[in-house]
Amino acid sequence: MRGHQRVHRLAGDLRIPLIDYPLLEGDLVFRHRGRLLRFRLPSDLPADLTDGLSPWEKTRWPHRLHLAYSENADPLADDDPRSALQWLRDLGLSRRGEAFVRTFATLDPEQTSAAHFLRIARREAAGGNSQVLAGGSDRLTEALAARHAQSIRRNTPIRSVLIGENTATLVDAAGVAHVADHVVLALPLGPLLALDYRPGQPRWLSRWGEARVVAHELKVHAQVDAREFATLGIRQHIMGLEFPRMTWLLPERSANGKAVLNATAVHRQLALVKEARFRGVQDMHRLLRQRLPLLRSLEVTTHGEDWENNPLIGGAYTYVPTGSRGSPPVLGEGPLVLAGSDYSDYSGWMEGALQSAEAAVSEILRS
Numbered sequence: 001m002r003g004h005q006r007v008h009r010l011a012g013d014l015r016i017p018l019i020d021y022p023l024l025e026g027d028l029v030f031r032h033r034g035r036l037l038r039f040r041l042p043s044d045l046p047a048d049l050t051d052g053l054s055p056w057e058k059t060r061w062p063h064r065l066h067l068a069y070s071e072n073a074d075p076l077a078d079d080d081p082r083s084a085l086q087w088l089r090d091l092g093l094s095r096r097g098e099a100f101v102r103t104f105a106t107l108d109p110e111q112t113s114a115a116h117f118l119r120i121a122r123r124e125a126a127g128g129n130s131q132v133l134a135g136g137s138d139r140l141t142e143a144l145a146a147r148h149a150q151s152i153r154r155n156t157p158i159r160s161v162l163i164g165e166n167t168a169t170l171v172d173a174a175g176v177a178h179v180a181d182h183v184v185l186a187l188p189l190g191p192l193l194a195l196d197y198r199p200g201q202p203r204w205l206s207r208w209g210e211a212r213v214v215a216h217e218l219k220v221h222a223q224v225d226a227r228e229f230a231t232l233g234i235r236q237h238i239m240g241l242e243f244p245r246m247t248w249l250l251p252e253r254s255a256n257g258k259a260v261l262n263a264t265a266v267h268r269q270l271a272l273v274k275e276a277r278f279r280g281v282q283d284m285h286r287l288l289r290q291r292l293p294l295l296r297s298l299e300v301t302t303h304g305e306d307w308e309n310n311p312l313i314g315g316a317y318t319y320v321p322t323g324s325r326g327s328p329p330v331l332g333e334g335p336l337v338l339a340g341s342d343y344s345d346y347s348g349w350m351e352g353a354l355q356s357a358e359a360a361v362s363e364i365l366r367s
């Protein structure tokens with residue numbers, strides 16, 4: 001997002017160009033009960049979709065209802081015991097509005113603490129238009145590794161962490177030990193808690209597992225001829241209450257000139273997508289074509305990361321669960337320091353990974 005200054009600075013420093021999403025013209029499309037509803041303004045949406053929304057909600061964009069509520073809301077105390085859903089209901093969210101919030105908010109409103117949800121929604125609303133890193137986000141890590149080739153070793157999975165008084169030893173999959181007086185574990189929460197700690201997992205570290213919940217996001221990529229959208233007079237944003245909740249095109253074209261269509265699933269939509277995904281590309285393909293029949297050129301290319309079988313994948317982001325109180329656990333003790341997006345103010349964003357790196361450096365310098 002434009003507000004993610006650390007990512008912008010690093011991309012500039014590494015000379016990785018940023019590409020803007022183009023300005024879009026044409027109708028938006030909402031898939032509803034087998035129909036494809038075109039609309040330009042929320043007021044264009046038919047009654048069977050908006051029935052049950054409050055008069056105010058009917059004037060807002062259905063996919064941004066959670067942001068509309070967050071925009072005008074008073075700040076919340078961190079120890080507010082309510083879930084985001086309870087808080088939104090207190091603000092007047094209708095039953096019908098709930099269906100929209102559950103679909104389009106990336107954080108599950110029932111599971112997430114109201115204060116955390118509000119913080120994330122405010123960031124999302126203030127983020128401005130997004131950009132992409134040319135060639136994909138992995139170029140950041142690849143360029144850093146190339147610049148510091150002497151100091152960075154890649155593809156070295158760590159299995160065990162031996163914690164000493166003034167040093168820590170990491171034992172990799174090949175059984176090689178790496179000793180240091182400070183070790184920064186820059187890992188998402190899932191892989192972090194899966195490591196084998198000796199003499200045992202420190203309590204301060206386990207507390208992160210109790211203080212955060214890991215959420216998954218599955219992204220499916222398909223190739224599509226971008227001219228189809230112009231011919232149909234629609235934008236790339238095709239939405240629906242079921243998977244795919246929202247589609248959009250990456251601004252870069254593939255080598256064959258085709259555009260890459262993104263479709264994401266979160267929360268309750270995941271089960272269906274996971275099932276199709278595990279049955280193979282053909283099933284995933286069938287599912288997406290069935291849901292987006294207007295795109296004739298659509299062809300599924302990748303169908304998301306295998307987070308259940310690949311132990312290095314930690315999930316898309318963590319959130320603060322409902323009922324959680326007080327300040328977050330500490331970020332380090334003895335020779336160990338934590339870093340990574342999950343322990344930052346921007347959980348779920350690359351900006352958070354960079355912010356946490358700054359915090360880790362300060363922590364090391366302080367000690």
Ligand SMILES: Cc1cc2nc3c(=O)[nH]c(=O)nc-3n(C[C@H](O)[C@H](O)[C@H](O)COP(=O)(O)OP(=O)(O)OC[C@H]3O[C@@H](n4cnc5c(N)ncnc54)[C@H](O)[C@@H]3O)c2cc1C
Nearest residue numbers: 156157158187188191219312316340341348349350351353
């Ligand atoms: C589908 C999806 C879409 C996203 N979209 C965006 C977006 O549009 N914008 C945005 O800003 N962010 C996005 N994110 C979030 C962003 O990718 C993360 O916030 C960011 O990558 C977190 O960085 P990190 O350094 O904390 O962890 P990671 O990037 O996960 O880095 C951790 C590294 O540690 C490695 N590792 C794990 N276990 C071990 C081990 N035992 N030994 C050695 N190495 C290990 C992993 O392989 C990985 O390379 C998205 C994430 C997902 C999953």
